[in-house]
Amino acid sequence: MPRKISIDEVEPGMVIAEPVKRPNGAVLLGKGIQLSDAFISKMRMMDILEIIVEGEGQDDIEALLLKVERATVYDDAISNKIIERLQRVFSDVKDNKIMQAIMAIAQKTLIAREKNRLEGDQGNP
Structure with missing residues (x-):
């Protein structure tokens, strides 16, 4: 079940449940992407505060x-x-x-x- 979490709670290996969009609406990371340290750093640099990730079954x-x-x-x-x-x-x-x-x-x-x-x-x- 997807859940919304703060960027501070994001960990490598989590999977994005809904596309992460830039402030202008452009998709930064698509649904299903497994997060890495590099992706997490990029989201922090772009001031993305929350994302929706796949929850544990x-x-x-x-x-x-x-x-x-x-x-x-x-x-x-x-x-x-x-x-x-x-x-x-x-x-x-x-x-x-x-x-x-x-x-x-x-x-x-x-x-x-x-x-x-x-x-x-x-x-x-």
Whole structure:
């Protein structure tokens, strides 16, 4: 479904849904053109403020939502596993406040490291 967006929201790879016209009415870019950095720069130089691009289809949105849901469940499972392991390792010193602080730091560090690793793998669980 076509949608109107600001030139500041335009990204390379988006597809034009309706021709982009110059102020004098001449067509600058036709329908169906895939935008590149060069096209985006040209539109900015010509003070074009908004364009209409092809929107994501419902199937694309549903696939993206499913991917996000799976990644969230996977992230939660990894976080829980890290927490469980740390609790076992630190179980003998659970009354020691300093060791509990060290465990909290280790927990944050390990979870952040795992999330960074997953993002490096583009979040594919």
